[in-house]
Amino acid sequence: MDDITQHSLSAQATDVTTLFNLHYARLVRSLTVICGNSEEAADAVQEAFVKAHLKWRKISTYDDPVGWIRRVAINKVRDGHRSRVRRDRAVERMGHEVRLMSEQPAIDEVAELLSTLPKQQRAAAAMFYVEQLSVLEIAEALEVSEGAVKFHLHQARQKLRAHIESREEL
Amino acid sequence: MEEFNDSDISSLLNQIAGSSPDTLMAHKAVLGKVRRVRQRRVMAVSAAAVVMVVSGAVAMVQNSNNRDGGSNIAVPLSPGDSQPIKVATTIGLSVTTTTIEGSISIDPIVTDPSASIPSTQPSSNSTTPSNIGNATTTTPTNTQAPTNSQGPLVTTDPSNNPTPTTTRPPSTTPPASSPGVTTPPVTKAPILTSPPTTQPEATSPPTTRAPVTSPPTTQPAVTTPPTTVPELKTWTCGGGSVKYRVTSNGLVLAETTPAPGFTISENKAKADEIVIKFVSNSKNDERKSALKIIRSGLVSTSCEDENFNSRSDSEDSESNDNNEESADD
Numbered sequence: 001m002d003d004i005t006q007h008s009l010s011a012q013a014t015d016v017t018t019l020f021n022l023h024y025a026r027l028v029r030s031l032t033v034i035c036g037n038s039e040e041a042a043d044a045v046q047e048a049f050v051k052a053h054l055k056w057r058k059i060s061t062y063d064d065p066v067g068w069i070r071r072v073a074i075n076k077v078r079d080g081h082r083s084r085v086r087r088d089r090a091v092e093r094m095g096h097e098v099r100l101m102s103e104q105p106a107i108d109e110v111a112e113l114l115s116t117l118p119k120q121q122r123a124a125a126a127m128f129y130v131e132q133l134s135v136l137e138i139a140e141a142l143e144v145s146e147g148a149v150k151f152h153l154h155q156a157r158q159k160l161r162a163h164i165e166s167r168e169e170l
Numbered sequence: 171m172e173e174f175n176d177s178d179i180s181s182l183l184n185q186i187a188g189s190s191p192d193t194l195m196a197h198k199a200v201l202g203k204v205r206r207v208r209q210r211r212v213m214a215v216s217a218a219a220v221v222m223v224v225s226g227a228v229a230m231v232q233n234s235n236n237r238d239g240g241s242n243i244a245v246p247l248s249p250g251d252s253q254p255i256k257v258a259t260t261i262g263l264s265v266t267t268t269t270i271e272g273s274i275s276i277d278p279i280v281t282d283p284s285a286s287i288p289s290t291q292p293s294s295n296s297t298t299p300s301n302i303g304n305a306t307t308t309t310p311t312n313t314q315a316p317t318n319s320q321g322p323l324v325t326t327d328p329s330n331n332p333t334p335t336t337t338r339p340p341s342t343t344p345p346a347s348s349p350g351v352t353t354p355p356v357t358k359a360p361i362l363t364s365p366p367t368t369q370p371e372a373t374s375p376p377t378t379r380a381p382v383t384s385p386p387t388t389q390p391a392v393t394t395p396p397t398t399v400p401e402l403k404t405w406t407c408g409g410g411s412v413k414y415r416v417t418s419n420g421l422v423l424a425e426t427t428p429a430p431g432f433t434i435s436e437n438k439a440k441a442d443e444i445v446i447k448f449v450s451n452s453k454n455d456e457r458k459s460a461l462k463i464i465r466s467g468l469v470s471t472s473c474e475d476e477n478f479n480s481r482s483d484s485e486d487s488e489s490n491d492n493n494e495e496s497a498d499d
Contacts, residue, residue: 020197028196029187038188046200053204110182129180130187153174160179 015060016053023066024049026131027073033126034119035077036111044076045069070141074123081119113163117156120144124152125160407473409448409459410434421465432459442466 024045031041048069052059059065114122123142127133133141139149400415402424410428414421420441428434428448435458436447444463450456458476463469 017197020200021193024193024196025190028191029184032187033183038191042191042196046196046203049200050203050207053200054207111186114186125179126183126187128174129176129183150174157174157176157179160182161176164178164182 016049016056019052019066019069020049023069027070030126030131031073031077033114033130034074034123035081036115040077040080041073044073044080047076048072064137064140067137067140071143074141078119109167110160110163113159117159118152120148121152121156121159124149125156128153405461405463405471405473407448407459407461408475408478409450409457410446410461412444412446412461412463414444414463416465416469421463421469429459431455432457436460 027045027048028038028041031044032038035041035044051072052065052069059068062068114125117125120142124138127138127141128135135146135149135153138153139146142149400417402413402415404411404413406412408429409432410426412423412427413425414423416422421439421444423439423444423446426434426437426446431451432448433451434446435449436445438445442465444461446461448459448461450458456477458474459478460474460476462472462474464472
């Protein structure tokens with residue numbers, strides 16, 4: 001009995017570890033595009049995997065455990081974004097300027113452009129171009145319809161393409 | 171799907187996403203967080219268990235305290251408070267109480283100011299029929315009986331010779347013979363026979379007493395009823411002594427015993443107060459004693475002796491004897 005329990009625990013740990021090794025980097029990079037901060041994205045993905053560890057018996061029965069982890073991480077980023085916006089507004093009321101700059105100076109323009117995109121367009125573009133997810137997977141992750149995902153992708157692509165073409169003309 | 175494919179946008183966004191993070195370090199961090207969360211959960215569960223155990227223990231202690239008492243009163247009021255040492259004496263008393271409740275409703279001792287009755291002898295009380303009546307004065311009618319019978323007793327007391335030994339036999343001193351003889355100390359038999367019309371049951375007690383007196387000797391030693399009888403207490407003054415019980419319903423006067431040369435002038439027995447006054451039989455003797463037992467939460471007793479210092483030498487010797495008796499009691 002103990003052997004069986006030990007085996008199941010090790011198997012569970014192996015499954016979570018396997019998921020972590022396979023998807024952690026992709027998730028962090030995608031969320032970095034979404035939130036514009038790699039550390040914040042890493043923290044959100046790690047929190048999501050911690051929850052997955054603690055609720056693995058239930059999550060392992062899902063069709064797409066990674067999709068659950070992704071949704072948890074995105075929600076975490078959104079919560080962090082809300083709290084950050086509140087903090088920035090408070091700082092702004094105190095008279096200080098708020099910097100909306102990415103931590104990577106080389107791509108500040110694109111990052112600034114991304115920060116101007118609506119969050120759904122930004123998330124759809126990040127998952128499609130960075131994580132290489134399908135429209136269906138993006139729709140499940142964002143809990144919207146496929147048509148909505150296509151719309152967000154189209155809008156995001158138009159804006160980014162315009163920015164790239166303007167740079168090429170220069 | 172293909173309409174959204176754009177290598178430029180993809181490369182641009184991958185540049186923004188940065189390089190791949192360190193998965194190994196991140197995995198260690200995740201495992202550490204999982205371990206801390208589980209430790210917190212275990213601590214919370216163990217703390218809850220400890221709280222439940224402590225609260226259960228506190229509840230048990232409180233229940234045991236409530237069961238033991240909360241009794242600041244010095245006298246036992248509940249059946250479980252009786253001392254186990256007194257079980258042997260209370261067996262007889264309990265039997266007499268149960269039998270007299272159905273047969274006798276008058277307390278003979280209260281009505282009789284005889285000075286020769288031994289004040290505290292529970293064992294002898296259980297053997298004689300008259301003393302069985304002494305042990306049971308739980309009904310209110312018993313407390314009224316003394317007031318009704320005090321009149322004839324006062325008239326029969328003018329003799330100044332309270333000789334306890336000559337007045338011991340209760341059966342040979344009916345009320346009819348009392349005027350000619352000295353003070354009739356024991357009026358149990360007269361009381362039982364004098365009111366035949368009002369209390370027909372009083373004539374039957376002899377039939378009931380016979381079986382009653384035997385059970386105390388034949389009953390098994392360990393029975394639960396003895397614990398229900400409160401302890402018989404004695405309070406002695408210069409003019410006499412009083413035996414009473416403290417029950418859950420209040421004070422119950424069990425026996426009043428005047429000292430030699432004294433008689434009862436006032437007898438009030440209520441649930442919360444007992445007042446007994448003794449006066450000297452002698453016309454020249456102005457000694458008085460007032461004995462009060464009051465129950466208000468705690469039971470308090472008081473004794474007021476008047477003119478006991480202005481006695482003659484002979485009376486002093488008598489009073490000394492009396493004090494010795496009360497001391498023995």
